[in-house]
Every structure is written in C-alpha cells, then in structure tokens.
Amino acid sequence: MAAIGKVAASAVSATNEVNLGLATFNIDFSLVKVEAPVEYRGLRNALSRRRVENAEQGPLHRTARRLGALFESILPPIQTLAEAYGRRASDIAATGKLNRQGSSRDGPFASHVGFDGTSIYAAATSGSSAIAVHLLACLLARTWSGPEAIAIWVEIVKERKKDIEENTDPSQLQSLPARVAAQQEISRSDLAAWDASARAWLLSADEVQNFNLTQLRLIIKDSGLFVSSIGATYKSVIDVWTTAMKTLQDLILGKPQRISKGALLVGLSCWHIYPDLNIVGPLTHVRFNDELVDKGGIVTLGLQSATPGDDLGIRWSLSLSHLRYYGGPVTVTTSSGANGSRITMEELHMIALGAVFGAWGACITDPLLGARAVVVVRSLLGTKTDLELETRKPAFFLLWSAAKRLIECSSDTERQSNLCLIAFGRRRAQHFLLRPTDTLSPVFGFADPDVLWRAISPNKGISSTTIEEVENLRNFARRCGLAPGQSVIRFRLPNTPNHIFAYTTAIPVSQHQCKRDPEGNDESTGSHMCWVTDASKLNDRSLVPTSIAQILEYVDPAELVSHGGEVGIEFSWITAPESFRADPDQLSTDKGDRSLKFRHWIGKAGRSSLFRVDGRPFRSRLSDREIINIIEAHSSNFSNVADSFFEVSSRLRFSEVSIENEKDIGSEMVLSESLRSLADASSMYRQLSGATVSISIINVPMYGIGGLMWRLKKSLPAQFACIAMFETGSNDVDEKQLSSTMALSSGNSIYVANDLLQDPLKPNLYGLHGITRIVGNIGRPGVVMLAPPQAPLIRPDDPGSWRVINHINFDGSLENSFPETSLHLSFTEYEVPLSVPIGARDADVSIVETLISTHDRQSWVADLDILASLRSERMFRRLSPPRCKHEHDRPRPLMESPVTQIGRISRKDLVSVNSWEELLDPPAGLGVSSIGVVRAFDNWHARVATMSVSVQKGLRTVVLPTEPLCTVCGASKYVQMESFAQILIS
Incomplete structure (x- = not known):
C-alpha cells in the first residue's frame, strides 16, 4: 500500500510539473x-x-x-x-x-x-x-x-x-x-x-x-x-x-x-x-x-422621474485610469436617456427648435403650442411655396418644418420622442445657436404686443371707421388677457369740429362698478362705458353708437392732463372712474390728488389707441396661446405683411420692429447665422441617405462656422470637415488638413467623393452633391480620413513585354480591351491623428494613408490618385457631350463617335492602346505624330484607372464621351482637344 501511495504521489507531482x-x-x-x-x-x-x-x-x-x-x-x-x-x-x-x-x-x-x-x-x-x-x-x-x-x-x-x-x-x-x-x-x-x-x-x-x-x-x-x-x-x-x-x-x-x-x-x-x-x-x-x-x-x-421633461435616464459613473497619458483616474458619468448618442438631422432640427423655445422663455407655455405659434407665423409669408421659403429663408424654414413635424406626428410614440428632443434642446442646447449673453425677442418678436398689433393692423391705404378701430383694439386687448381695470381706449369722435377725444373701456366692466338699478341693487352684467369731454354730445348716439358703449358719461376736460404734446403718449386722469381705481395702491396717497397715469401702448396716438395704467402689474409679453389666437383671428390682414416683416434682408431678420435694442440686433443676427449654418449642413446631409450625427454636436456653437454653404459649394475638403464635425461633435478639424482626403469612414458609414465611384466623364459635382454615403466601414475606430500617398507607384516597364506590345493603328471600333481591370482598397501603416484632446490616448479623428490600386486580373498595375488626376492640368475633361443643334436639320448630319471625328480632323496617327503594357510603355511620338487611344468602352473602372495612370505618367489626357455626336458639332468641339491630347480615353 505504501508503494502504491508513493507511485500516486509521484504521478501527481509529475502532472503538476507538466501543468506548470x-x-x-x-x-x-x-x-x-x-x-x-x-x-x-x-x-x-x-x-x-x-x-x-x-x-x-x-x-x-x-x-x-x-x-x-x-x-x-x-x-x-x-x-x-x-x-x-x-x-x-x-x-x-x-x-x-x-x-x-x-x-x-x-x-x-x-x-x-x-x-x-x-x-x-x-x-x-x-x-x-x-x-x-x-x-x-x-x-x-x-x-x-x-x-x-x-x-x-x-x-x-x-x-x-x-x-x-x-x-x-x-x-x-x-x-x-x-x-x-x-x-x-x-x-x-x-x-x-x-x-x-x-x-x-x-x-x-x-x-x-x-x-x-x-x-x-x-x-x-x-x-x-x-x-x-x-x-x-x-x-x-x-x-x-x-x-x-x-x-x-x-x-x-x-x-x-x-x-x-x-x-x-x-x-x-x-x-x-x-x-x-x-x-x-x-x-x-x-x-x-x-x-x-x-x-x-x-x-x-x-419610475423615479417626478418632473415632466426631465431626462434622468440610467446613470453610470466610472473612474478611468487609462483614458489619459498623465494624471490620476478621470471620473466620467454617462446617462442613457430618451435620446441615443446618434440622431438624424431631422431630430437635430427638433433639438434646435427646443433651444429656440428655451431662448424665448416663459412665453412658450407648452411645446405643442410653441410649435403652433411658429406654424401660424408662417401665414405672415402669404402664399409663398415651401420651396421658395426654403430657398429665401432657410433658417425660418428649418424651424417651421420642425414645428410642423411635431404637430403632425403620426403616433404617440413619435410625438413623445419629439417632445423629449424639444425638452433636451431647452435644457442642454442653450449655446448651440446663441452666445451665453444673447437674448431673443420671443416668437420672432411677435410676443411683443406692439409688434403683433402692427402686424395685424389693416394694411396701409385701407381706411377703417372709428367703430372698426375700437373693435379691433378691444379684440386685441381681450386676446392679450387684459383685466377690465388695466387699460382704456382713446379715440377721436368723428364729425366734430375740434376732433374731440373720447375714452372707452377696452374690456367690459361690471355695471355695479359704475351704476345701480332704480331699486339700488348692483348690476352684474358686463358693459362697455364711454366718457366724452363735451357734455352736449352725451345724447348724440350717432357719434358714440351703442356698439361702442352702452353707457355714456361726461368727464371734465380739466380732469385729463396730457403729457408730451397735443395727442401725447401719456396722460393723467385726475379723478379716475371706479373701474380703474380697483387697486387703491395705484392711486396717489395725497387725498387731493387721486389721479392715475395712463401710458400709450398700441395703436395710432392721433386716432384710436390703447393706453394702459402706468405702474400697475402688466405682462409685456404674450404667451404662445395668445399669439396663436390673435394671428389666427386676424389672418385676413396678412396679405401684404411679408414685405414689411420678412423681406428686410437676406438674413433671418424676421421682423424689423422686433429688434428692441442693439443687444437684440446682435442676438437676432447670431440666431440667423446659426440656423443658416445648420440649414446649410442639412442641405448637404440630405444627399447622404441614412446618415446620422452625434448628439454632441450641440456643444459646437453654430454661429462660429458662418459662411458654411459658400465653403461647402467651393470645397470638397470643407464637406469632409463638416461631416467630421457632425460625426464627433467637435470642431477641431481644419479643412486645410484635408486637401487630399478622398473618403471618410466612421461608424457604419463610408463617405466617398463621387469621383471615385463614377466614370471620369461625369460632372465633378462638388457643391452639395460631391459625396456619397455607403453603408459600411473600414474596421477602424473613430473618424478616419482616407488620403492617397503623395507619389503613388506605377509598375515599372517590363523590357520583356515587347512581345505583347503592338500599338496597331486605331480602326475606329469602340471596344473594351480592359475587361479584367479592377479597383481595390488597402492601407499602409502610416496613420496620423488629427484631433486628439490634450493628454488623451485615443484620437477622435485620424488620417490614414490609403491605396486605391488597379489590378489586371490578379496582377498589380498601379496605385492611383484619382482626385489629383482629375484636377491636373494634364487632364482635359469635357463634362458632357455638347448639345446638338442640328437634330432637326434635313438632311440630318452624320452621327459619329468623338474618337472617329478626332481621327478625321487630326493629322496625327491614332494608335490603339489595348492593354496595360501598351499604356505603361506608350506609343512613340505622342502629341507630335501620334495620339494613343485607350479602348475601354463602357467600362468605368478601366476608364478611371487608365485616365489616372496616364496623367500620373505625365501624359496629356482627354476622356471622351461614348455617345455618337453629329459631325457638324464635333468639327468645332474637338479641334482644341486634338491639339492638346496625347492619350484619348474612349
């Protein structure tokens, strides 16, 4: 037994040694x-x-x-x-x-x-x-x-x-x-x-x-x-x-x-x-x-949230020791709420609308009412089409379309999601569109009663009666939510020698505040009162009909003391009626002076106007609901408002009268620039189907990137820089660093310059159509800019290839002699970070040296710089065949391929290039006694590859249309090409 134990112990020891x-x-x-x-x-x-x-x-x-x-x-x-x-x-x-x-x-x-x-x-x-x-x-x-x-x-x-x-x-x-x-x-x-x-x-x-x-x-x-x-x-x-x-x-x-x-x-x-x-x-x-x-x-x-609109979400805090190169652990906290880290551009518009609502403050009582207010303001633009509105006023169109989508949500889930975006914008995007010191006149200035009154007043040149003017003022006062004792309307009595003023209530007052019935009981029904300064007019109902006031009273002119001229903008009422003296605190403490001061509020001071009691609590801003009610009630008056309110300049100056001071002017212009920049970026993203943006973009002030549309239309690097900004939520990439960038990979998207995906003859549509989004990626983290090497390599001439180089005369036939040509993407080990926060280990944006190579079957031919080749002075690029002006001529001119026509007008020999070997070792006397014709008909891969290689070899290159052209047009169009060309891509 002891021997067996020794054997077992030895086996275990050996096993452990093996394991070790x-x-x-x-x-x-x-x-x-x-x-x-x-x-x-x-x-x-x-x-x-x-x-x-x-x-x-x-x-x-x-x-x-x-x-x-x-x-x-x-x-x-x-x-x-x-x-x-x-x-x-x-x-x-x-x-x-x-x-x-x-x-x-x-x-x-x-x-x-x-x-x-x-x-x-x-x-x-x-x-x-x-x-x-x-x-x-x-x-x-x-x-x-x-x-x-x-x-x-x-x-x-x-x-x-x-x-x-x-x-x-x-x-x-x-x-x-x-x-x-x-x-x-x-x-x-x-x-x-x-x-x-x-x-x-x-x-x-x-x-x-x-x-x-x-x-x-x-x-x-x-x-x-x-x-x-x-x-x-x-x-x-x-x-x-x-x-x-x-x-x-x-x-x-x-x-x-x-x-x-x-x-x-x-x-x-x-x-x-x-x-x-x-x-x-x-x-x-x-x-x-x-x-x-x-x-x-x-x-x-x-659920723990007690306040509607809060975004408590799911919170998680960690201390990260490997986020930065230097220093102690960095504590970071994240919250997963209603909004993911990626949103669509339309969702970003909803956040922008919320940010504007936040800047408008308390006058927006409810997001849906705020959206309705924006939509009804659209009626101020008359019958302009949506396309015209977007073209002429893109900033307002952005807000209006977001508001319209919120109102027209097709499901409760969609509406609730949009309301969360609005609430997020109000809380978190205060500086997305405005500077910290900016203040805005709410609802484009129309929360200011004076501004809104001017908008709804009858158009210039349209006369109105005194009764109509008084009724309009009363409707306005009622919709503004004024109390009976807060205001009075002053108007001129018609057909009186001295144009005598009269005064009437804006809001009906209870009769018990004015009179009692014959039995001495209080009256409780509401009525309008009117005070005239000429006692002889008390019984003349032609001057003050019952539609203006049911009760007439006389007031001694001495009781009314005007300030600031004959029809001044202020006056004092020495012994104001009881209806205005409802608040004793607003009366003078001097028993000999029981006066109230009235200040002009809206209307024409010399005709009919509304005065408010000075010093009494008074709202200077209308709410969203009041604005909606007023605009909808007076929409018939808006037919000519557009010229005076919306055509002030090419910027977002919604209302020339909404600008109350210099600070507001600056704020309105900042909002204009910000929304315009966002609208410009949105126009570009509209071409990038399915693209999303980082919600962190709200941390980038849009007013700091003015002139975006001009740069986007002018520059492909500017488009890539813009995409990088919206992908990362930071504005750290200078477009000057992206001069050779040809594509951008991020997340599940590759954004590619169109010139890499189409025949070289097609238009070089930079502007807003220069980039295409492909669903995919290159498998690298962050935002990766793809750029070619400075000097792409080309396969050296092979002396032994002379057996396959024929360079026969071009016979006029259009063929594809490069059927096995293909394009491939690969990467070198060269990578440079472009955007790295100080001390951080990982780059948000990097540039990777990328090879676009062309192969013939399985054999590498060359690495290409397609964008540089298209921009080269050695490249003669005819964007499209010239439009024929002779299609109705009888007899109609002969139709021939461009290369055939060039051959007829040229004194040089046209030599076929039917293989890569024949292009890499081109015909002798190019441009002097001969022109090479690359036969790559209807094969855009081969046409773009041979074009790029030809230019990189220093040859003057022309890419020709493949469609036949009438010989009359061609005679004038191709002379210049023929004198320039060494290589024709057919």
Whole structure:
C-alpha cells in the first residue's frame, strides 16, 4: 500500500510539473475556430466575404478568442441568451435595409460595403464565452464614447489578468486555461477595433429596430436608475455585465423579474431583445410581444422621474485610469436617456427648435403650442411655396418644418420622442445657436404686443371707421388677457369740429362698478362705458353708437392732463372712474390728488389707441396661446405683411420692429447665422441617405462656422470637415488638413467623393452633391480620413513585354480591351491623428494613408490618385457631350463617335492602346505624330484607372464621351482637344 501511495504521489507531482510548464508556455489558441451555432448562420450569409474571413480567421477572430478565454471562468451560463441573440442578429441582418453586398458600382470600396456584424460572428466562431464578451462590447458601446469604452476595456483586461495571477494556483490543472489566456497579448488597438465593430453593429441594428428601441428609450428616460453602485471600475463593469445577462436569460426562459437597477435596461437597448414591461407608478403595461421571450418573462420596474421633461435616464459613473497619458483616474458619468448618442438631422432640427423655445422663455407655455405659434407665423409669408421659403429663408424654414413635424406626428410614440428632443434642446442646447449673453425677442418678436398689433393692423391705404378701430383694439386687448381695470381706449369722435377725444373701456366692466338699478341693487352684467369731454354730445348716439358703449358719461376736460404734446403718449386722469381705481395702491396717497397715469401702448396716438395704467402689474409679453389666437383671428390682414416683416434682408431678420435694442440686433443676427449654418449642413446631409450625427454636436456653437454653404459649394475638403464635425461633435478639424482626403469612414458609414465611384466623364459635382454615403466601414475606430500617398507607384516597364506590345493603328471600333481591370482598397501603416484632446490616448479623428490600386486580373498595375488626376492640368475633361443643334436639320448630319471625328480632323496617327503594357510603355511620338487611344468602352473602372495612370505618367489626357455626336458639332468641339491630347480615353 505504501508503494502504491508513493507511485500516486509521484504521478501527481509529475502532472503538476507538466501543468506548470504548459502555463508558462505561450500557446496561441486564438487561431482555433469552432463551429458557429446554427442561429448565427443567417448573419454569416449576410456578411461580406471580407468580414467573414476576418471573423473566422482574422484579427477580430483572435481578439474574440482571447477575450472569451480571459473572462470565461467568471461568466454565468448564457446558452439560451446566446441562441436568442443569434436569432435576433440574423433577423436584423436579413432586412433589406442592411442586406446589401458590394458591387461594381462601389468601385474600390466594394469589399467594405455592408453592415458590420464582424464582432458577432467572430464571437460565434470562438465559443459562448466570446459571445458574452461581444454582448459586453455592445453594452459599453451603447453607454460610453469610443475613447471611454477603449479605456474601460484596457482597464478590465489588465485587472482580469491581475486577478488570474493573484487568485489561481499555477500548480492546479483547472487553473491552466485561465493562466494561459492571461498570457495572451491583447493590444489597445485590438480592443479599439473590437469596440468599433460593435459600435457599427449597433448603428445598423438600431435603424432596423427603431420602433421598439424608441419605445424602450422613452421608458428609460423616466427610470432614474443607477446602473451600478460599485465604485471600482473592474468590479462595476463585471457586475453590470453578468447581472444583465443572467436577468435577460431568465426572462427569455419565461421567469418574471423585478429590477431596481438599470443594468438590464441598458442590456435590452443594445441587445435588441424586448420583454414586456410592468411599470409601477402609475401602473402601466408595455407590450413588445417579442417572440424570443417566453410567456411570463415580464420585467417590473418603478419610475423615479417626478418632473415632466426631465431626462434622468440610467446613470453610470466610472473612474478611468487609462483614458489619459498623465494624471490620476478621470471620473466620467454617462446617462442613457430618451435620446441615443446618434440622431438624424431631422431630430437635430427638433433639438434646435427646443433651444429656440428655451431662448424665448416663459412665453412658450407648452411645446405643442410653441410649435403652433411658429406654424401660424408662417401665414405672415402669404402664399409663398415651401420651396421658395426654403430657398429665401432657410433658417425660418428649418424651424417651421420642425414645428410642423411635431404637430403632425403620426403616433404617440413619435410625438413623445419629439417632445423629449424639444425638452433636451431647452435644457442642454442653450449655446448651440446663441452666445451665453444673447437674448431673443420671443416668437420672432411677435410676443411683443406692439409688434403683433402692427402686424395685424389693416394694411396701409385701407381706411377703417372709428367703430372698426375700437373693435379691433378691444379684440386685441381681450386676446392679450387684459383685466377690465388695466387699460382704456382713446379715440377721436368723428364729425366734430375740434376732433374731440373720447375714452372707452377696452374690456367690459361690471355695471355695479359704475351704476345701480332704480331699486339700488348692483348690476352684474358686463358693459362697455364711454366718457366724452363735451357734455352736449352725451345724447348724440350717432357719434358714440351703442356698439361702442352702452353707457355714456361726461368727464371734465380739466380732469385729463396730457403729457408730451397735443395727442401725447401719456396722460393723467385726475379723478379716475371706479373701474380703474380697483387697486387703491395705484392711486396717489395725497387725498387731493387721486389721479392715475395712463401710458400709450398700441395703436395710432392721433386716432384710436390703447393706453394702459402706468405702474400697475402688466405682462409685456404674450404667451404662445395668445399669439396663436390673435394671428389666427386676424389672418385676413396678412396679405401684404411679408414685405414689411420678412423681406428686410437676406438674413433671418424676421421682423424689423422686433429688434428692441442693439443687444437684440446682435442676438437676432447670431440666431440667423446659426440656423443658416445648420440649414446649410442639412442641405448637404440630405444627399447622404441614412446618415446620422452625434448628439454632441450641440456643444459646437453654430454661429462660429458662418459662411458654411459658400465653403461647402467651393470645397470638397470643407464637406469632409463638416461631416467630421457632425460625426464627433467637435470642431477641431481644419479643412486645410484635408486637401487630399478622398473618403471618410466612421461608424457604419463610408463617405466617398463621387469621383471615385463614377466614370471620369461625369460632372465633378462638388457643391452639395460631391459625396456619397455607403453603408459600411473600414474596421477602424473613430473618424478616419482616407488620403492617397503623395507619389503613388506605377509598375515599372517590363523590357520583356515587347512581345505583347503592338500599338496597331486605331480602326475606329469602340471596344473594351480592359475587361479584367479592377479597383481595390488597402492601407499602409502610416496613420496620423488629427484631433486628439490634450493628454488623451485615443484620437477622435485620424488620417490614414490609403491605396486605391488597379489590378489586371490578379496582377498589380498601379496605385492611383484619382482626385489629383482629375484636377491636373494634364487632364482635359469635357463634362458632357455638347448639345446638338442640328437634330432637326434635313438632311440630318452624320452621327459619329468623338474618337472617329478626332481621327478625321487630326493629322496625327491614332494608335490603339489595348492593354496595360501598351499604356505603361506608350506609343512613340505622342502629341507630335501620334495620339494613343485607350479602348475601354463602357467600362468605368478601366476608364478611371487608365485616365489616372496616364496623367500620373505625365501624359496629356482627354476622356471622351461614348455617345455618337453629329459631325457638324464635333468639327468645332474637338479641334482644341486634338491639339492638346496625347492619350484619348474612349
């Protein structure tokens, strides 16, 4: 027995020694691929070939394997969750919005087209633990910015390795996998690419799941929950991650859950699985009817928000040690509310409308009423069409269209989402459109009663009777919400020798304030009173008909003391009637002087005008509801208002009379510039279908980028700089740094200069049409500018190619001799950060040296700088065939191809270029005795490639139309081309 024990002890010792040796041996198990679960096959089928290769055996696969192994031992079982997530991801990937593969129309970017689900499939081919790590990537990408998420990844990887080192026994077999995983290197760049892929997936999946996600975000907005109360970053992240996965797994299995923290809600928003919710306070049941969740899987939670419009959201604070190079940990806090970090341009307009409402202050009592106020002000523009309004007044059009969308929302969910955006703009976007010191006249100045009265007064040249003037003033006073004792109307009595003034109430007063009935009882009905200064007129109802006043009284002219001239803008009433003396505090304390002072408010001082009691509490601003009521009631008076109110200048000067002082003038101009800049950017984004922007753009003052439209129309670099600004929410990229930029990759979008995606003959539409958005990315974090090298390489001449170079005379036939020519995209190792916050480790914007190369079959020919070639002085670019003016001539002139016509008028020989070898070693005597004709008919890839190579070789190049042209037109059009050309691209 003792011998047996010695043998067993020896065996154990030998095993431990082997284990120790294996643990210290660096095994790269990340190259191993496992079979992906069947639920992920739909996802794989929708991915591009390049992304599948990366997911199965490329860098992202290695990252997924290493991260999965590193965290495997602390993960809960999630098989059911992993299966459900695979089904949901496959369903999302199969939708028409995402399921697009690259094609020839995408040129060199074809292999990068399509949604980025690489990290998902990399995880699926790396085991269930890697799927869990992908879920964490989505959770962090949803909650934190790119640099913050990368810093979190670096920290938790470091802490996990430290945890393994300190808490596992190297002599134990069960510790071996964790210790081997801890030895694997996972670089910061690996983690950045991992985060970027998950971030891009969320952008695409959110678009497909927009309805459910919006509904969930509206609930999250009112939750007021903390994600985690744990202070240490590593422990907090692990707790949130594992808690969310375990809870959702139980829900999918049909087990109800009650939550008091926000971890699950964050997980639901980024994993796109939606169990039904029971919301307590007040009790509401939200049904998603998600087929992935078994019956009974219901979440119960309470809402904490007590103030409508608050955006408490789900809050999470972490201390990040790896965010900056120098200094202590940086504490960062995030809140996931109703609005995601990415919004559409139309949603940004809604935020801008909210910011304007905030600047207008208390006169906007309700966002929907504020929107109606903006819409009714549109009636001041008469019958102008929407297109004319957008062209002439783009700033106002932006606000008006946002207000109109808010009013016309098709569903309660859409309306509530827009109201959240409005509230967000009021709270958080105060400096998006205005400087901190700016103040605005509310509602374009129409909250000022004087301004609004001028707008609704009858047009010049239209006379009105005294009765009409008084009635208009009374209607205005009533709609302004004036009390009976606050104002009086002064008007001239008609047909009197001295044009005697009379005074009447603006708001009816109770008769008991004026008279009693014969029995001495108080009268309680409201009536209008009138006071005349000529007693002889008291019984003349032709001067003061009952429609003006039911009660006439005499007032001694000496009681009325005018200030400021014969018809002054102020007067005192020595012994004011009781209806005006309702507030004794407004009367003089001197018993001998019981007077009230009245100050002119609106109307014509020399005719009919409204005076208010001076010194009595008085609202100088109308509310949104009052403005709406007044404008709608007087809309018939607006036919000619546009000239005087909206045509003052080309800027957003809504009303020349709304500018009360120099400060207001500056504020109105700042608002004008800001909205105009936003409208200009919006015009460009209208061409970028499906593009979103960072909600952080509200931190960039729009008034600081004036003249944007002029720059956008003039410069392609300005367009890329503008996109970078809206992608990052910072204005740190100088367009001068982007002079050679040809594309921009960010999130799930590649923004490409059109010239890289079309035949070189097509118009070089810079302006607002110079960039196309492609769904896809290049797999790098942040905003990446793609720029060619300064001197692209061309394959050297091969002396042995003389056997295949013929340079035969051109026979006039238009053929495609370059059918195997293709365009490809690749990257060198050169990368320069363009926008890095001081001390930060990760760049928001970088520029990457990018090669667009052309291949003939599998053989590299050259690297291209297409944009530079098109701008070169060696390039003669005819934008389109000249319009034929002889199509109705009889007989009609002969129609021939441009190259045939050039051959007929030229004294030089036309030599065919039928291969790359014949272009790289061009015909002799070019431009002197011969002209080379590249035959690449109807093949835009080959035409753009041969054009670029020809120019880069220093040859004067002309790209010709492929359509036939009448010989009469051609005779005059192609003489100049012929004298210039060394190479013709046919």
